[in-house]
Amino acid sequence: MKVTKYGIVALAVAIALLYGGCKNTAPSGPVAGLGGATVGKYVSIGNSLTAGYQSNGLFASGQAYSYPNLIAGQLLVAGSNVGTFQQPLYSDPGTPDPVTGKASRYELISWAGPVIGPRGLNPGSPVNLTLPRPYDNLGVPGAVIFDFLDSTDVSLKAQPPRSNPLFALILRSQAAFGKSIFQQAVALHPDLVTFWLGNNDVLGFATSGGVSPSSPTSTAIFTGLYTQALGTLHAALPNAKIVVANIPDVTAIPFFTTLGPKIKAEIPAGLVLQYQKHGTTGVADGTTNFTEANPPLICLTGSPYASLLGHPTGKWYRDHSYPALPAGIDTNQAFGFDPRNPWPDALVLDASEQATASASVQAFNSAIASVAAANHAAVVDINGFFNRIKLSGYQTSGISFTADYVSGGIFSFDGVHPSDQGAGIIANQYILAMNAAFGWSIPLVNVAALPALTVPLSKGSNVYPVIPDGAFSELNMLWGAR
Amino acid sequence: MTRVRQIGESVLLTLILASVALAGGFQLNEHGASAISQGGAFAARASDASAIYYNPAGLGFQSNGSIMLGATGIDPTISFYGPLQNNTNAETKMNSQFFTPINGYVVYPVMDRLMAGVGVYNAYGLGTDWPADWSGKNIITKVDLKTFWLTPTLAYRISDELSVGVGVSYVSGTVLLEKAAPFDSRVTLDMNAHGWGFDGGIDYKPLPRLTVGLSYRSKVKVDASGSAGFVPLIPVLPGGGVTTTITLPATGYAGVAYKFSDVLSLEADYQYIGWSSYQNLTFTFTKDGSTQSAPKNYNDTYILRVGGEYLMGCMKLRAGYYFDHTPVSDPYVDPLLPDASRHGLSAGIGVNITNHLSVDAGYLFIKFLDRTVTNTIAATSFDGTYKSYANLFSLDLGYSL
Numbered sequence: 001m002k003v004t005k006y007g008i009v010a011l012a013v014a015i016a017l018l019y020g021g022c023k024n025t026a027p028s029g030p031v032a033g034l035g036g037a038t039v040g041k042y043v044s045i046g047n048s049l050t051a052g053y054q055s056n057g058l059f060a061s062g063q064a065y066s067y068p069n070l071i072a073g074q075l076l077v078a079g080s081n082v083g084t085f086q087q088p089l090y091s092d093p094g095t096p097d098p099v100t101g102k103a104s105r106y107e108l109i110s111w112a113g114p115v116i117g118p119r120g121l122n123p124g125s126p127v128n129l130t131l132p133r134p135y136d137n138l139g140v141p142g143a144v145i146f147d148f149l150d151s152t153d154v155s156l157k158a159q160p161p162r163s164n165p166l167f168a169l170i171l172r173s174q175a176a177f178g179k180s181i182f183q184q185a186v187a188l189h190p191d192l193v194t195f196w197l198g199n200n201d202v203l204g205f206a207t208s209g210g211v212s213p214s215s216p217t218s219t220a221i222f223t224g225l226y227t228q229a230l231g232t233l234h235a236a237l238p239n240a241k242i243v244v245a246n247i248p249d250v251t252a253i254p255f256f257t258t259l260g261p262k263i264k265a266e267i268p269a270g271l272v273l274q275y276q277k278h279g280t281t282g283v284a285d286g287t288t289n290f291t292e293a294n295p296p297l298i299c300l301t302g303s304p305y306a307s308l309l310g311h312p313t314g315k316w317y318r319d320h321s322y323p324a325l326p327a328g329i330d331t332n333q334a335f336g337f338d339p340r341n342p343w344p345d346a347l348v349l350d351a352s353e354q355a356t357a358s359a360s361v362q363a364f365n366s367a368i369a370s371v372a373a374a375n376h377a378a379v380v381d382i383n384g385f386f387n388r389i390k391l392s393g394y395q396t397s398g399i400s401f402t403a404d405y406v407s408g409g410i411f412s413f414d415g416v417h418p419s420d421q422g423a424g425i426i427a428n429q430y431i432l433a434m435n436a437a438f439g440w441s442i443p444l445v446n447v448a449a450l451p452a453l454t455v456p457l458s459k460g461s462n463v464y465p466v467i468p469d470g471a472f473s474e475l476n477m478l479w480g481a482r
Numbered sequence: 483m484t485r486v487r488q489i490g491e492s493v494l495l496t497l498i499l500a501s502v503a504l505a506g507g508f509q510l511n512e513h514g515a516s517a518i519s520q521g522g523a524f525a526a527r528a529s530d531a532s533a534i535y536y537n538p539a540g541l542g543f544q545s546n547g548s549i550m551l552g553a554t555g556i557d558p559t560i561s562f563y564g565p566l567q568n569n570t571n572a573e574t575k576m577n578s579q580f581f582t583p584i585n586g587y588v589v590y591p592v593m594d595r596l597m598a599g600v601g602v603y604n605a606y607g608l609g610t611d612w613p614a615d616w617s618g619k620n621i622i623t624k625v626d627l628k629t630f631w632l633t634p635t636l637a638y639r640i641s642d643e644l645s646v647g648v649g650v651s652y653v654s655g656t657v658l659l660e661k662a663a664p665f666d667s668r669v670t671l672d673m674n675a676h677g678w679g680f681d682g683g684i685d686y687k688p689l690p691r692l693t694v695g696l697s698y699r700s701k702v703k704v705d706a707s708g709s710a711g712f713v714p715l716i717p718v719l720p721g722g723g724v725t726t727t728i729t730l731p732a733t734g735y736a737g738v739a740y741k742f743s744d745v746l747s748l749e750a751d752y753q754y755i756g757w758s759s760y761q762n763l764t765f766t767f768t769k770d771g772s773t774q775s776a777p778k779n780y781n782d783t784y785i786l787r788v789g790g791e792y793l794m795g796c797m798k799l800r801a802g803y804y805f806d807h808t809p810v811s812d813p814y815v816d817p818l819l820p821d822a823s824r825h826g827l828s829a830g831i832g833v834n835i836t837n838h839l840s841v842d843a844g845y846l847f848i849k850f851l852d853r854t855v856t857n858t859i860a861a862t863s864f865d866g867t868y869k870s871y872a873n874l875f876s877l878d879l880g881y882s883l
Contacts, residue, residue: 024561024869027852029571395863397565398621398661398816409664428568435569444568448617452666 032078035439039080039241043136043190044068045148045181047200049426050139051170052087054412054419057105058141058166059094059124062412063087065420068137068194070427070445075192078442087137088170091124098163106413116413126169134177134184140170143181144200145222148229151179182229186236193237194430195377196245198226198368202360206250207416209299209346210278210353216360223367227374234375242377243434246365248386250357251297254405255415256349259298259306264290266309271337273309276345278353282328284342286350294351300405300415302347309336309343316344378437380429394425397448401425406453413453420450509733509755511785512554512846513585513603515876519830519844520789521802523749526695526737528685530842530880531587534601534635534649537697537735539685541597541637542645547590552842552878556581560820564866565617566856571867574618576820577611585878595639597647605631606655606730610818618817618864619662625818629655633681643687651679653702653730663712673708675728691741701732701759707768723768732756737787748790757809758782783809789828798832800844812855820868822853830876838882846874 044050044066051058052066063069072085093103103123109115128135140147142164154168171177177184185193201217217225234242250256267273267289274284275296288295298306305316314331325331330340349357365383372379386403388394389410393402401422402408405415410422418426424447431442514532517524524532528540531550560576583604592598610625612618630653637647655675663669683697707725733756739749757780789802804826815821830844850870858865 024559024573024575024871026571026573027563027854027867027869029563029867030566030569031571032569395860396567397617397864398619398862400861407664431569441569443570443572446568446570446617448620448662449615452664 030441030443032443033441034075034078034080035441037191037241037438037440039075039082039191041136041188041190042068042072042075042080042082042085042192042194043185043188044071044139044194044196045185046139046194046196047143048139048141048417049199050194050196051137051141051166052139052423053141054414054417054423055106056118056412056414056417057094057103058090059092059103059105060089060127061092062094062105062420063089063137065423065450066137066139067418067423067427067430068139070424071194071430072136074427074431074442074445078440082136085136086128086131086133088126088135088172089128090169091127093119093121094124095166096123098165108413129172134172134187135170136188138170138181138185139196140164140181141166142200143167143197144204144217145197145225145229146217148181148197148225149232151183153179182232182236185233190237190240192241192243192434193233194243194245195230195233196380196382197229198222198247198364199250202247202357202364203250203416205360206349206353206357207255207299207301209301209344209348210350210356211346214279216357219360219363219367222360222364223371226364226367227371230371230375230377234377241434241438242372242375243380243430243437244368244372244377245380245382245430246368247361248383249361249390251349251354252386252390252403253416254403254408254411255300256297257403258300258405258415259302260290260295263298263306263309264295267337268310271310273336273343274339274341275336275343275348275350277350278345280342280345281326284339286348287339294354296351297349297354298343299347299349302343305335305343305347310334312341314341316347378433380433382426382429385429396425397446399448409453419453421447421452424450510583510605510607511753512556512583512874512876513601513605514550514587515552515554515830515842515844515878516791516798516800516832518554518846518874518876519800519802519828519832519842520749520791521787521804521826521828522753522785523737523739523751523787523789523802523804525683525697525735525751525753526685526693526739526749527747528683528695528697531589531599531601532585532878533637533647534587534589534599534633535585535603535605537683537685537695537737538599538635538637538647538649538681539645539683539695539697541589541599541635541647542595542639543685544589544597545591547883548587549589549881550585550587550878552586552876553582553584554874554876556583556872556874558870558872560868560870562618562817562820562866562868564864566865567863568617572617574613574616577613579609579611581607581609583607590883597637597639599635599637601631601633601635601649603631603633604629605653610820612817621816621862621864622659622661622818623668624658624660626658627655629653629675635681645685646683647685648682649680651681651699651702653677653679653704655704655706657706657708667712667714669710669712671708671710671724673706673724673726675704675706677702677704677730679730693737693739693741695735695737695739698734699732701756702730704728704730725766725768729759731759745793746790749788751785751787753785753787755783755785755809779811779814780809781811783807791832796834798842800828800830800832802826802828804828808853813857813859814862815853815855815868816858816862816864817868820850820853820870822850822868822870824848824850824870840880840882842876842878842880844874844876846876848872848874 052063054062094105097104103121157167158165205216272287275286277286333341336343412419424445428444513535525537528537533540562574585603587601589599606629633651635649639645657673659671679700679702681699734754737751741747760778760780785806787804792799808823810821828846832842854867
């Protein structure tokens with residue numbers, strides 16, 4: 001029995017060793033860091049995409065997920081000392097619609113429809129007004145490339161024709177910090193600058209159906225402004241890392257891809273959509289059944305009108321305060337199906353307008369690439385990235401994103417600006433580009449941990465998302481005349 | 483809305499795949515403390531009532547009726563490091579869990595040479611419980627799989643050297659799965675499954691000290707049905723009825739045991755698992771009859787087992803080892819089933835308390851090989867390293883007539 005006891009003891013010891021001696025330890029893998037670089041200040045420059053504008057409004061709970069704020073958070077994880085990234089926060093529900101004075105943010109109003117649009121809430125107010133320096137996020141909704149060096153007083157930009165009060169919100173104390181976005185950025189002495197301007201130089205043309213403005217910024221002017229902008233920035237901050245993003249093809253966004261397929265499915269047999277081509281104000285000069293090679297793209301702003309197809313209606317002309325019907329228009333005819341009551345030019349991007357927009361995007365991006373190279377700036381190929389998403393979506397951590405409206409997950413309710421998760425995806429493209437260009441190892445944003453869009457489209461009797469009249473007036477302000 | 487529906491369907495698809503995957507890496511071969519203590523190398527000797535699982539022919543060489551009741555406690559520790567897509571090596575620890583699959587066997591001599599028995603055990607089980615908000619929450623947060631096998635068995639001793647046995651299994655199971663779903667909802671899939679299988683074995687003693695055993699357990703086609711529920715309720719996502727057919731793979735043992743002396747016997751087994759039957763999985767929504775299919779591409783695999791027993795007075799000392807080769811190739815590894823090849827090291831004792839009453843206790847330590855996957859399929863897109871080990875404690879009470 002003595003041997004037995006020893007046996008039991010040996011067994012117990014062996015078990016204890018096995019049990020206690022095992023612990024999972026981290027494998028070798030990515031180590032967060034900036035390769036020895038010091039990043040004490042990060043400043044972002046851009047437009048609404050950079051500001052964290054989403055669902056047709058600027059509001060604090062969306063700004064919290066602006067891609068620059070997400071990048072700043074990851075910079076901290078990687079050991080930088082950028083501190084708190086200061087943004088021109090606007091308390092929920094956000095900025096007002098210039099027409100109604102109510103918060104312009106879109107939400108799901110009703111399952112029936114569904115209806116997506118502003119709730120009619122009183123707007124929020126600026127909440128980060130005591131910061132004794134410029135904001136780190138200098139993304140100004142509505143900014144075009146021209147605005148970067150422009151030192152026009154912000155109070156004038158709030159007046160027509162710009163009618164954009166957000167310059168005054170974001171570029172405060174012009175006397176102290178400088179009048180332009182450029183000056184306020186340089187006043188912060190950043191080690192890292194992200195620069196994403198130029199989208200609005202073509203997007204305003206596209207989202208207005210090629211009406212207002214009637215052409216994108218010319219390539220010569222764009223190239224000149226971009227060269228001047230980046231050259232000036234680099235000269236003022238010779239040691240700062242500069243990262244620029246190029247311009248995605250505007251025709252890939254849900255603002256243009258949502259309504260067309262729905263209308264296609266609804267057109268009665270034997271009929272075609274009668275629409276106005278670029279510059280036309282009278283009788284339809286374009287027809288489509290959406291089966292041709294390059295069908296016209298229907299703007300999401302057409303949502304309130306899509307359900308009126310086939311009805312005799314003059315709603316478009318009433319909504320837009322036409323003093324009299326344009327020549328040749330007869331609103332007693334079937335809207336959209338009769339050439340005398342055509343689908344308006346402002347709600348459609350026809351083939352020639354698409355070609356114009358695409359040509360501008362291509363030309364702008366080639367200018368961006370060469371100007372960036374000349375100024376030692378890294379380039380984020382957002383255009384290539386979104387083209388891949390359009391083709392095959394984007395998968396991460398078991399989530400499958402697409403470029404579809406709402407259900408795709410990347411775009412917010414306005415069909416143009418990214419959702420919280422969409423901003424995370426964009427932030428990661430910046431981080432990947434910075435890691436590659438600078439030898440850094442910044443961990444990527446965990447997109448799965450960001451809030452997803454909270455409400456999907458419902459299966460309703462109305463297949464169009466119903467977006468109330470005037471809901472896009474804020475959007476028009478952003479990209480309107482300049 | 484097609485797109486939204488597709489999202490919902492793919493959500494369900496991964497859930498259902500989870501139940502299949504669990505049946506792979508979490509197949510349970512631990513159905514008796516004596517066998518567990520010996521690395522599971524037991525198909526040749528099959529010398530107690532757990533023969534109903536390991537090799538029904540083993541009953542033919544048992545002359546007395548017996549009852550055996552027991553359970554195995556399983557304490558796994560699983561960590562994920564990644565995802566590498568996020569350029570991070572951060573650790574996520576699975577929540578600690580403790581599982582207790584049971585085994586109960588009754589064996590009775592019907593007549594000379596003919597033994598009858600019935601067994602109840604959990605041939606597939608275990609689960610997954612990741613933190614609710616972890617980075618893989620859109621792949622899986624929770625899996626709870628239980629299967630109960632009821633196996634009536636007959637064994638006949640043809641001669642003193644040869645015995646054969648057969649059994650039929652009724653399989654009943656439940657599957658509960660949870661994960662994050664689109665629009666910040668969570669989806670739970672609750673399914674019940676039923677199926678039938680059979681098994682057979684042969685035990686042969688060509689020499690007085692040598693025993694050769696073969697056993698085979700058929701694949702079991704399990705028809706599963708249940709419902710998917712979203713919280714909060716998202717009308718556009720396809721909740722409601724879902725059915726699928728899951729085929730649990732065939733498995734076979736080939737064992738050789740040799741009795742070196744009156745007190746020492748050793749055995750080596752080769753276990754084969756026919757996982758290649760899982761190339762695709764198709765499921766059906768009862769709402770509209772639509773179906774979807776997904777590739778799984780499992781491989782046939784094997785387990786090598788060695789073990790032995792040393793008799794010391796009234797006490798039996800046992801030890802064993804096995805190597806279990808994973809059926810899942812790298813692209814298909816995901817946190818539903820952090821599968822990897824693994825080593826198992828076991829020890830245990832058996833004590834005859836009286837002439838009728840015995841107690842068997844076993845301990846098994848399983849160390850999974852660290853597994854780093856860098857090419858997961860697009861739908862998963864979740865690369866990283868899995869590290870796992872598990873402690874198993876097994877206890878059986880035996881009463882022989």
